[in-house]
Amino acid sequence: MNSNKLNNAILDSLGEGLFTVDKEFRINSFNRAAEQILGYRRDEVIGDFCKNIIKSHRCYEDCPLGKVLESGSNLFDCESEIEHRSGRKIPVKLNATVLRDNENKPIGGVVSFRDLSYLETIQKSLRTESNYHGIIGTHKSIREIITLIEEVAESKSNVLIMGESGSGKEMVANAIQATSLRKNKPFIKINCSVFPPHILASELFGHVKGSYTDAIKDRIGRFELADGGTIFLDEVAEMPLEMQVQLLRVLQEGTFERIGESITRKVDVRVIAATNKNITEHMHNGKFREDLYYRLNVIPIHIPPLRERKSDIPNLAQHFINKFSMISGKKIFETDDDAMDILVSYDWPGNVRELENAVEYAFARTKDSVIHASKLPPVVRMEAHTGTHKKQIDDIPFAEEEYARIKRALEKHYWNRSRAARELEMGRTTLWRKMKNLGLA
Amino acid sequence: MSEMLGNRYFIARQYDKAYDNYQIALNDDPKNLKLKKRLIICSIQLGQIDKAIDYFFEVISTDPYVIINTDPYRDDCPCTEIIPQWESKNISDPEKVRINEILGMLYLYCDLKKSIKYLETSLTQDKTNKKISSAIKILTTLKPVKSHS
Numbered sequence: 001m002n003s004n005k006l007n008n009a010i011l012d013s014l015g016e017g018l019f020t021v022d023k024e025f026r027i028n029s030f031n032r033a034a035e036q037i038l039g040y041r042r043d044e045v046i047g048d049f050c051k052n053i054i055k056s057h058r059c060y061e062d063c064p065l066g067k068v069l070e071s072g073s074n075l076f077d078c079e080s081e082i083e084h085r086s087g088r089k090i091p092v093k094l095n096a097t098v099l100r101d102n103e104n105k106p107i108g109g110v111v112s113f114r115d116l117s118y119l120e121t122i123q124k125s126l127r128t129e130s131n132y133h134g135i136i137g138t139h140k141s142i143r144e145i146i147t148l149i150e151e152v153a154e155s156k157s158n159v160l161i162m163g164e165s166g167s168g169k170e171m172v173a174n175a176i177q178a179t180s181l182r183k184n185k186p187f188i189k190i191n192c193s194v195f196p197p198h199i200l201a202s203e204l205f206g207h208v209k210g211s212y213t214d215a216i217k218d219r220i221g222r223f224e225l226a227d228g229g230t231i232f233l234d235e236v237a238e239m240p241l242e243m244q245v246q247l248l249r250v251l252q253e254g255t256f257e258r259i260g261e262s263i264t265r266k267v268d269v270r271v272i273a274a275t276n277k278n279i280t281e282h283m284h285n286g287k288f289r290e291d292l293y294y295r296l297n298v299i300p301i302h303i304p305p306l307r308e309r310k311s312d313i314p315n316l317a318q319h320f321i322n323k324f325s326m327i328s329g330k331k332i333f334e335t336d337d338d339a340m341d342i343l344v345s346y347d348w349p350g351n352v353r354e355l356e357n358a359v360e361y362a363f364a365r366t367k368d369s370v371i372h373a374s375k376l377p378p379v380v381r382m383e384a385h386t387g388t389h390k391k392q393i394d395d396i397p398f399a400e401e402e403y404a405r406i407k408r409a410l411e412k413h414y415w416n417r418s419r420a421a422r423e424l425e426m427g428r429t430t431l432w433r434k435m436k437n438l439g440l441a
Numbered sequence: 442m443s444e445m446l447g448n449r450y451f452i453a454r455q456y457d458k459a460y461d462n463y464q465i466a467l468n469d470d471p472k473n474l475k476l477k478k479r480l481i482i483c484s485i486q487l488g489q490i491d492k493a494i495d496y497f498f499e500v501i502s503t504d505p506y507v508i509i510n511t512d513p514y515r516d517d518c519p520c521t522e523i524i525p526q527w528e529s530k531n532i533s534d535p536e537k538v539r540i541n542e543i544l545g546m547l548y549l550y551c552d553l554k555k556s557i558k559y560l561e562t563s564l565t566q567d568k569t570n571k572k573i574s575s576a577i578k579i580l581t582t583l584k585p586v587k588s589h590s
Contacts, residue, residue: 066449
C-alpha cells in the first residue's frame, strides 16, 4: 500500500468528518465520515475551496484555520454550523490545526468535525406539549408558572424563584431567560453558597491584581460578564450580609467597583435569584436584608415540591426514560404498573432531581424493554406509601383533564390505540394502562 | 502573518487584511506573481490605484497569462462581483480616467478585449501614462483567449 492510500485508509477509519486544505484553502483530502456528514463525494470536492463546500458563516467572519493562524494555538471543540449538500444546516463541534513546513511556514490545515444533529434530535423529541423550555408538567401550579414566564417575557424586572432543592429552580430560570428579550445576551450563573465571602465578592464584581493574596492578575467579575444580559444567583439566601449590601447597590444603581479598585463601573443586568430556604424566616433572623428581598422579589415564583404535583410524575418519568433511552441507546420504553405505582406513591424529598436519579438507576439495572418495580432504588421502593396507582391518580383533579385528553385522541382515531398513543406521545402500553385506570377500557 | 492568512482574508473578501498579509509575504518572496495578481485586486478595492497599476504592470510584463487564464470559480476570482460595482459607479469627469484604468485591470481577469478597450479609453484621457501605454502594447500582441464573462 503506498503512503497516499495508507493515509486515506487512516482518515477513513475515523468517526469524525475530516478534511485538509492547502494554503489557498483548496480541499486536498476529504474522509469518508465527511462524505457522509456533508453529502458530497470526495472526487466532487477535491480542488474546490472549503468555503464552497462547508458553507458556514464562520468561513467569512471567523474562519477556524484563520483563528489558528492568528493565535498560533490549535482550536478545539469550536461550535459551528455547516451545510449539508441539500442545504440542511448541521450543528458541529470542530477542531482546526495548521500544517507547517520545515521552516514553520503554514502550508495548509486540517479541520475535523463531529455531527451534533443527534443531540438536537434528542432535544426535539423530548420537547412535547408538556415540556416548556425543559419544564415538564401539566399540573395547574406548573401551568401557572409557565403563564407567568410568558407574561413577564418582555419585562426586565428581577425574579425570585423559591422552591425546595431539586424542584427545578434553575430550569425555571433558564426558561425565563430563553423567553426574555435578553435571550441572545449573556446568561451568567453563579451559586452563592459555594464560595467563601471574599472569593464570592471577587467572582461577582471582579478584582484588580494585588487586591488580596491570590489575586495575581486583574479579573473581570460575573456582573461585568453579564452586562446587557442576565445573571442567575442560585442559593442567594446563603450570601453573606456584607455582600448583600453590594448586591443591593448593583440592583438599585447598577454600579459597583472591582475589589481593590476605586473606579465605579456601571452595568445593565437583570437578576434572577433562587433559594431553597424560607427567606422570610431568614429576614426575621437577620440573615437576609429586607430591602434586598424587596428588590429581588419583584416577580416571585414558587415552585411546588413534586409531592404536591404528583400528576406530573408519569410525564416526568416518561421524559427521563426517553432521555436515557436516547443517550444510552438502550431500548427501554416505559415502566410497568407496579413501578409507576411506587413512583407516584413516593414522596420525593429530593424532588424532580431525585426522580431523575431514580429513573437513571432503574435504567442502568434494566435489561428488557420495561422498567419493573424491582429495579427501582431500594429507598424509593421501601418508603413508597401503599395504595394503588389508580387511587393516587384519582385523587388528583388533573385526572379529569387527562381523561378528556385521552378520550379526545381515541375518538379522533376511532379508538385505534396505536395512532392515539402516537398523537399523545406515549407508548401503546402506557396508553392502555392509563385507559384502564381512567375507566376508558 | 503569512500568505495563507492573506488567502484566508482574500477568500472572505476582507481586502484590507489580505493586503497587509500579502505585503508581508511578498517581502519573503518578491517574485511571487500569484501574490501580485491578488494584490492588484486588494489595492483597487482599497482605493490605491497607483499601487494597483504598479502590480498590474509587474505581472503582465513577466507573464500576462497569470491573470488572463484566471478561472472565476476555480480561482475564486472576485472580479465578477467587483466589476459591476465599478461599472455602475456614478462618477465625475476627472475620476473617469481612474475608472477606466480600474476596469481595464479588472477585465483582464476575464475578458482581454474589454480590458484593452478600457485601458485605451483611459489613455485617451491621460496620454502621459507610460505604464498604461506599455501595458496596452503588451496586451495587444497577445493571442486572443476565450472570455469567461
